[in-house]
Amino acid sequence: MNLYNIKHPEQQVNFAQAVRQGLGKDQGLFFPEIIPQLDNIEELLDLPLVERSQKVLATIIGDEIPTQTLNNAIKNAFTFPAPLVKVMNNIYALELFHGPTLAFKDFGGRFMAQALAAVRGDEKITILTATSGDTGAAVAHAFYGLENINVVILYPKGKISPLQEKLFCTLGGNIRTVAIHGDFDDCQALVKQAFDDAQLRQAIGLNSANSINISRLLAQVCYYFEAIAQLPKEKRNNLVVSVPSGNFGNLTAGLIAKTLGLPIKRFIASTNANDTVPRYLQSGKWEPNATVATLSNAMDVSRPNNWPRVEELFKRNGWKLTNLGACAFNDEQTEVALKAQFAVGYVCEPHGAIAYQALIEQLQPDEVGIFLCTAHPAKFKESVERILNITLPLPTTLDKHNQLPLLSEEMDADFIKLRTYLLK
Numbered sequence: 001m002n003l004y005n006i007k008h009p010e011q012q013v014n015f016a017q018a019v020r021q022g023l024g025k026d027q028g029l030f031f032p033e034i035i036p037q038l039d040n041i042e043e044l045l046d047l048p049l050v051e052r053s054q055k056v057l058a059t060i061i062g063d064e065i066p067t068q069t070l071n072n073a074i075k076n077a078f079t080f081p082a083p084l085v086k087v088m089n090n091i092y093a094l095e096l097f098h099g100p101t102l103a104f105k106d107f108g109g110r111f112m113a114q115a116l117a118a119v120r121g122d123e124k125i126t127i128l129t130a131t132s133g134d135t136g137a138a139v140a141h142a143f144y145g146l147e148n149i150n151v152v153i154l155y156p157k158g159k160i161s162p163l164q165e166k167l168f169c170t171l172g173g174n175i176r177t178v179a180i181h182g183d184f185d186d187c188q189a190l191v192k193q194a195f196d197d198a199q200l201r202q203a204i205g206l207n208s209a210n211s212i213n214i215s216r217l218l219a220q221v222c223y224y225f226e227a228i229a230q231l232p233k234e235k236r237n238n239l240v241v242s243v244p245s246g247n248f249g250n251l252t253a254g255l256i257a258k259t260l261g262l263p264i265k266r267f268i269a270s271t272n273a274n275d276t277v278p279r280y281l282q283s284g285k286w287e288p289n290a291t292v293a294t295l296s297n298a299m300d301v302s303r304p305n306n307w308p309r310v311e312e313l314f315k316r317n318g319w320k321l322t323n324l325g326a327c328a329f330n331d332e333q334t335e336v337a338l339k340a341q342f343a344v345g346y347v348c349e350p351h352g353a354i355a356y357q358a359l360i361e362q363l364q365p366d367e368v369g370i371f372l373c374t375a376h377p378a379k380f381k382e383s384v385e386r387i388l389n390i391t392l393p394l395p396t397t398l399d400k401h402n403q404l405p406l407l408s409e410e411m412d413a414d415f416i417k418l419r420t421y422l423l424k
């Protein structure tokens with residue numbers, strides 16, 4: 001598999017290099033040179049998730065990774081289902097939150113970890129990341145138990161929810177968690193200092209497991225296939241998929257799936273009040289506002305970092321951006337949508353509610369709509385319970401971690417101390 005840097009197309013890398021480096025020169029995003037057209041989509045749709053994903057990803061990635069290695073990586077990453085649930089006559093929910101950290105990022109994060117382990121060679125790797133909660137949990141669970149990969153996660157002591165802390169600070173093994181005496185910015189600054197320290201970087205094989213990593217997107221392509229595989233055959237022809245979008249990785253993966261030949265008529269980019277993209281599609285002007293805090297806080301992004309990949313795909317396929325649907329809902333509208341879903345018997349959370357509402361407003365009578373549910377309702381327990389006036393039980397995964405002791409160490413926000421700790 002050959003990839004190029006969108007900012008500097010002369011920079012070309014293979015899959016292994018793209019996975020290890022994350023980003024190209026000038027923070028440019030890597031993008032596949034060729035996205036093959038699959039001619040056996042119907043056959044693929046008849047297969048179970050893991051087997052189908054092995055075939056789809058082998059076609060994209062090529063023979064750079066031995067078949068058995070790639071197959072194992074996929075099998076180890078995709079250990080949970082992505083059920084399609086009928087919500088109304090022509091509207092379905094794709095539930096992507098049945099993984100260990102109850103969010104769709106488990107798909108991308110777990111495959112990235114497996115891919116990194118597969119392409120690493122003999123190199124020792126240390127993943128260092130700062131978190132204000134969610135990403136830390138996803139990274140910790142994705143890398144847990146992988147040989148020769150150490151993970152160090154910094155988080156601000158006392159500034160993340162106790163439940164979140166339990167989710168990733170109780171694992172042990174190759175996962176070390178450090179509660180920093182400071183805030184999230186202090187944690188991020190420490191990580192940055194570590195990456196700027198060439199000697200340290202070399203000594204422990206520092207890697208960021210960046211959210212922009214191409215392996216994440218390839219993993220996410222697989223659940224679009226899984227969605228359609230679960231639709232009755234007569235409903236597969238006029239399909240619209242609504243994607244709750246923050247950094248637009250999820251939407252990029254859907255567009256790659258369409259490029260591969262998956263029958264999706266069109267997509268809707270659904271956002272909250274951070275509506276840079278919906279405004280851009282209206283006016284043609286890229287004018288990010290200051291980011292505002294919303295109920296759907298994983299989409300509080302005003303400069304979506306995957307957007308260049310979306311534009312690249314439209315350009316290369318000769319598609320028109322005017323065919324990309326868009327919607328932006330504020331918190332008040334999000335609450336109304338969540339209640340409307342509840343009224344038809346489906347408990348959702350703010351991100352999924354926004355994607356649902358976009359279908360309600362934009363789906364034509366002859367179309368079938370799928371909205372993606374990116375997080376378990378219990379992850380947004382407080383909002384969901386308040387808005388719907390219900391009590392949500394804690395899912396067993398969360399409850400299990402909640403019973404375990406915390407294993408974190410504490411540290412001042414002091415780079416020299418962190419450096420010593422990392423070299424230990």
Ligand SMILES: *Cc1c(COP(=O)(O)O)cnc(C)c1O
Pocket residue numbers: 103104105244245246247248249250251298299351374375
């Ligand atoms: C990360 C995230 C999103 C946004 O996904 P992107 O790929 O960044 O667009 C949406 N919902 C939830 C719950 C998330 O964690």
